[in-house]
Amino acid sequence: MAKRFSAETYVEGILARDRVMLSRAITLIESKLPSDHDLAQQVINAVLPHAGGSVRIGITGVPGVGKSTFIESFGNYLIQEQGKKLAVLAIDPTSQRTGGSILGDKTRMELLSINPQAFIRPSPAGKSLGGVTRSTRETIILCEAAGFDAIVVETVGVGQSETAVHAMVDFFLLLMLAGAGDELQGIKRGIMEMADAIAITKADGANITKAKAARAEYQSALHLYPMSHSGWLPKVSVCSALEQTGLDTIWQTIAEYLQLTQQNGYFDKKRRNQNLQWMYEAIRQGLEENFYAHQKVKEQLPGIAEQVKEGKKSAFAAAAELLRLV
Amino acid sequence: MAKRFSAETYVEGILARDRVMLSRAITLIESKLPSDHDLAQQVINAVLPHAGGSVRIGITGVPGVGKSTFIESFGNYLIQEQGKKLAVLAIDPTSQRTGGSILGDKTRMELLSINPQAFIRPSPAGKSLGGVTRSTRETIILCEAAGFDAIVVETVGVGQSETAVHAMVDFFLLLMLAGAGDELQGIKRGIMEMADAIAITKADGANITKAKAARAEYQSALHLYPMSHSGWLPKVSVCSALEQTGLDTIWQTIAEYLQLTQQNGYFDKKRRNQNLQWMYEAIRQGLEENFYAHQKVKEQLPGIAEQVKEGKKSAFAAAAELLRLV
Numbered sequence: 133m134a135k136r137f138s139a140e141t142y143v144e145g146i147l148a149r150d151r152v153m154l155s156r157a158i159t160l161i162e163s164k165l166p167s168d169h170d171l172a173q174q175v176i177n178a179v180l181p182h183a184g185g186s187v188r189i190g191i192t193g194v195p196g197v198g199k200s201t202f203i204e205s206f207g208n209y210l211i212q213e214q215g216k217k218l219a220v221l222a223i224d225p226t227s228q229r230t231g232g233s234i235l236g237d238k239t240r241m242e243l244l245s246i247n248p249q250a251f252i253r254p255s256p257a258g259k260s261l262g263g264v265t266r267s268t269r270e271t272i273i274l275c276e277a278a279g280f281d282a283i284v285v286e287t288v289g290v291g292q293s294e295t296a297v298h299a300m301v302d303f304f305l306l307l308m309l310a311g312a313g314d315e316l317q318g319i320k321r322g323i324m325e326m327a328d329a330i331a332i333t334k335a336d337g338a339n340i341t342k343a344k345a346a347r348a349e350y351q352s353a354l355h356l357y358p359m360s361h362s363g364w365l366p367k368v369s370v371c372s373a374l375e376q377t378g379l380d381t382i383w384q385t386i387a388e389y390l391q392l393t394q395q396n397g398y399f400d401k402k403r404r405n406q407n408l409q410w411m412y413e414a415i416r417q418g419l420e421e422n423f424y425a426h427q428k429v430k431e432q433l434p435g436i437a438e439q440v441k442e443g444k445k446s447a448f449a450a451a452a453e454l455l456r457l458v
Numbered sequence: 459m460a461k462r463f464s465a466e467t468y469v470e471g472i473l474a475r476d477r478v479m480l481s482r483a484i485t486l487i488e489s490k491l492p493s494d495h496d497l498a499q500q501v502i503n504a505v506l507p508h509a510g511g512s513v514r515i516g517i518t519g520v521p522g523v524g525k526s527t528f529i530e531s532f533g534n535y536l537i538q539e540q541g542k543k544l545a546v547l548a549i550d551p552t553s554q555r556t557g558g559s560i561l562g563d564k565t566r567m568e569l570l571s572i573n574p575q576a577f578i579r580p581s582p583a584g585k586s587l588g589g590v591t592r593s594t595r596e597t598i599i600l601c602e603a604a605g606f607d608a609i610v611v612e613t614v615g616v617g618q619s620e621t622a623v624h625a626m627v628d629f630f631l632l633l634m635l636a637g638a639g640d641e642l643q644g645i646k647r648g649i650m651e652m653a654d655a656i657a658i659t660k661a662d663g664a665n666i667t668k669a670k671a672a673r674a675e676y677q678s679a680l681h682l683y684p685m686s687h688s689g690w691l692p693k694v695s696v697c698s699a700l701e702q703t704g705l706d707t708i709w710q711t712i713a714e715y716l717q718l719t720q721q722n723g724y725f726d727k728k729r730r731n732q733n734l735q736w737m738y739e740a741i742r743q744g745l746e747e748n749f750y751a752h753q754k755v756k757e758q759l760p761g762i763a764e765q766v767k768e769g770k771k772s773a774f775a776a777a778a779e780l781l782r783l784v
Contacts, residue, residue, distance in 0.1 A: 165567045184769055258690070266774060273772065325648050353679045357650070362684040411766045414777030419745040422781075439728040440737045443510055446599065447594060449499045451740030455748075 146179055146278045149258055151251060161270045162256040164263075171308055176270055181275035184403070186219075186281045187390060188272060190297040193286060193307030193322065198333045198373060202307055203284060204241045205373035206382065211249045214383060216282040219275040223268050223287040224255035225276045228373065247403040251280060264294040269410060272300065293360065298326045299406055302399065303386050306330045310339060310346040310370075315457035318428050325357060327366055329385050335378065343370040362398040428457040460466065462486065466499040472505055472729045473602045477577060480604045487596045489699050490583040490589075504594055504769040505603035510729070512545075512607045513716060515715060516596060516623040518649065519633030521614060524699060525661045528633055529610060530567045531699035537575045542608040542646065545601040546570065549594050549613040549623050567721035583756060588743050591622040595736060598626065625732055628725065629712050630658045636665060636672040636696075651683060653692055661696035688724040690715055754783040 138375075142160065143259025161172040171388075193199050203220060210216040220241070245397055246248045256267045272283050287293045298304050298368060306327035324330075330350050335343035351368040359365060367385045371378025393399040423429060439445040461482075463471075466705050469488065471479025519525050536542040540585040546567070566659060570576045582593045598609050613619045627643040633651035638670055650656075656676050661669035677694040685691060693711045697704025719725040749755060762780060 169778075173772065173778065176772045177775055180769060180772055256543070270772070270774065322648050322651050325651060353682050356676070356679050394477060402666055403769075404678060405768045407773055410773035410775045411763065413750065414774045415780060416742065416746065417783045418740065418777055421751055423741065423745055437734060437737065440733045443506060443729075443733060446499065446502045446506055446596070447733055447736035448740045449503055450597065450737045452495075452499065454741060455744045 136168070137172065137457055139171055139178060141346070142175045143178045146175075146274055147182060149279045149339070151278075154251070154274060155253075157274050158267075158271050161274070162259075162267045166258075172270070173355065176273055177273060183276040184272040185278045186272075186282045186283045187303065187386065188285065188301040190285050190287065190294075190304040190385065191307065191312070192287045192294050192297065192303035192304070194309075197307045197309050199286060199288075199307055200241055202333055202371070203245050203286060204333070205246045205376055206282065207241070209248060209376070209379040210282050213248060213380070214282075217249050217251075217280045218244070218282045219251045219253070219272075220284045220286065221253050221268050221275070222255040223261075223264050223285060223293045244340045249311055251275065251278075261292060261296065265293070265300070266414070266417075267299075269300050294323050294326065299409060302393075304387075305382070305384065307333050307336060308346070308350070309333060310335065310343040311451040327384065328360075328362075328364060328389055329366055330354070330368045331378070331382055332368065332370045334372060334374070336372035336375045340370075345368050346370075358401040362389075362393050362402070363396055364392055423458060426458045429454055432457065462494070462497065463495055465504060468501045469504045472501075472600055473508060475605045477564040477604075480577070480600060481579075483600050484597050485594075486577060486602070488585075488593045490585075498596070501600055502754075505600060509602040512598075512602045512609045513629065513712065514609045514611065515712065516611050516613065516620075516626040516627035516630040517633065518613045518620050519629070519659070520621065523635050525612060525614075525633055527699040528569055528657070528659055528697070530570050530614060531673050532705050533567070533570045533576060533610065534573070535702070535705040535709065536608050537573060540608075543575050543576040543577075543578070543604040543606045544608045544610065545571070546610045546612065547579050547594050547597055547601070548581040549590050549611060549619045577601060577604075587618060587622065590741075591626070592740070594623075595626050596601075606748060607714075620649050620652065621713055621744070625735060628719075628728065629654050629715055631708070631712075633659050634672070635659060635678070636661070636668040650726045654686075654688075654690060654715055655681070655692055655708065656694045657704070657708055658694065658696045660698060660700070662698035662701045666696075676759055688715075688728070691717055752784045755780055757773070758783065 137153075137156070142153060142157045146157055157189055159174055160175065163172070182211075186378065191199065191203060194203075207218050207220060210218050241252060253271060254263055260269065268285060272285070275283055283301075285297050287297045304326050306329070308330055310332050332343045332346050332350070333363055347368045347370050354366045354368065357366070369378055369381045369385065373384060390399065393402070424433070433454065436445065436450045440447055440450045463479075463482070469480060472483055483501055486494055486501065489495075489498070507551050512644070517529060519524065519528075522769070533544050533546060535542050548762050568576060571578055579597060582590055585593065594611060598611070600682045601609055609627075613623045613712045630652050631648065634656055636658050638748070658669045671695045673696050680692045680694065683692070695704055695711065697708060716725065719728070759780065762771065762776045766773055767778045
């Protein structure tokens with residue numbers, strides 16, 4: 133078992149902005165050992181009053197869109213030009229399968245990874261999507277308590293993890309490639325509608341014209357969407373991580389969004405609702421974990437599920453039958 | 459208590475295509491009396507082998523789009539031109555609040571309501587969204603067993619009910635008005651992405667040009683979406699219930715969709731997955747109903763939820779605390 137400290141030691145370390153202790157506390161909350169759970173919750177609850185003071189930015193896009201390069205450039209911009217302290221987290225439930233992680237290879241963010249104002253944490257390994265999102269959400273709290281005032285949560289635009297990230301951030305940025313068509317196939321339906329802004333990446337060299345055309349096309353398409361409850365109309369811009377262009381426009385967009393939503397109350401309302409949503413989600417997860425771990429359910433579920441799939445038993449009769457087992 | 463029959467009587471009546479017995483069986487499955495549940499499940503399981511042989515079409519659109527008029531016209535087209543036996547169901551969780559129902563006023567579908575080849579059933583009253591969707595899904599099974607081979611499930615394009623309908627139909631049709639802008643505001647984000655086809659309604663008289671322009675605009679916007687797993691590219695068409703135009707094009711689109719998805723296996727796969735999805739959903743509902751009905755949970759939830767909203771307690775600590783109560 134890894135070394136553990138008292139809750140006070142973790143809390144003091146985090147509040148003193150000790151990066152090593154922050155890392156250790158994150159390892160604690162990522163732990164699957166039941167004996168670590170109570171300690172982790174003590175730490176989280178103790179630092180909670182010191183959390184919340186960051187802008188939480190979700191960033192997604194298909195592989196190949198240049199996500200790491202963008203985060204490297206944008207992160208350095210936030211630190212150097214906006215004076216931010218930046219934490220970069222990742223939600224990548226696939227990392228459990230490959231054993232790697234989208235942020236595991238830190239060399240992909242060479243400058244950020246050695247910047248004392250940045251803290252990079254790969255996606256926790258060996259966890260389900262539910263487990264990863266839980267850890268990441270709690271990691272946001274720890275990072276904020278440790279003084280990080282810009283949190284970037286990175287995810288791959290190919291699955292359910294975007295919905296989870298969307299539910300834990302203030303602002304959701306979708307990275308897209310110009311040239312649309314095939315590249316779009318990888319983005320799951322619904323993700324575009326979650327975006328507060330779209331940035332067309334790699335708008336440099338011969339790509340600039342194509343990127344600007346894509347910007348116009350997406351901006352026009354976004355007008356077809358219903359307006360969000362925030363009163364915000366998603367914006368599309370172009371950027372180049374290579375040439376360091378367009379980063380200020382993206383930050384400007386985020387700043388405008390924050391100003392609008394903080395003024396009209398949407399920002400606070402969304403965060404409060406997110407908190408509540410996570411509680412109900414955690415309850416649901418807990419109920420289902422207990423149910424599906426039940427011995428009789430484990431034994432009978434496969435056969436009953438097969439009957440339901442084949443239309444031989446109604447879904448509700450099957451559910452009632454299984455619920456009676458526990 | 460309403461009159462009840464034996465399971466055999468209901469089943470025989472349904473299979474004999476007795477509309478009165480079909481109605482009574484639907485009333486039975488809509489019943490909230492625990493004593494009716496077992497009987498209802500017996501009936502459903504007995505008719506299940508006779509169900510499944512219809513095309514299930516979900517139809518949504520904001521109030522004012524002309525949904526009832528469209529279903530009246532399209533329904534009569536399906537019966538007269540395509541030889542279908544049509545059941546029209548509704549999912550309208552708001553009806554519990556008004557006490558009415560979007561299909562309660564049957565005079566809105568004058569011709570259909572007296573057509574012997576049509577069966578119209580309003581949204582069940584006094585139920586939660588979960589309850590309404592459950593009843594509606596089970597009603598589909600009963601209607602199919604009674605020989606209806608086209609099922610239309612109507613819903614209002616303003617809330618979560620579309621997701622529920624989308625999960626119980628083969629084909630999802632979104633009705634839109636030309637002139638976009640304000641009318642769109644009522645459509646919830648994400649609904650457009652669920653559509654297998656969009657029909658621009660009221661394309662008659664002075665509206666035709668505007669409707670055709672809207673068609674081009676939406677068709678172009680839909681190309682920006684990622685392709686669905688079905689391999690189907692959503693189609694946009696215009697129609698007029700008043701002038702009875704465009705109805706054949708919409709049916710043609712549905713027929714093309716069916717041909718494609720039945721050939722590539724997506725149709726069956728989707729139905730099997732829907733069955734399974736409803737079982738897991740029913741389990742989740744059952745677990746949560748039991749949990750939130752627990753006395754201690756009822757007592758402590760409000761206070762704990764408030765602390766979570768205010769950021770005074772972490773979502774996961776709160777969930778763990780509540781889960782320990784049962």
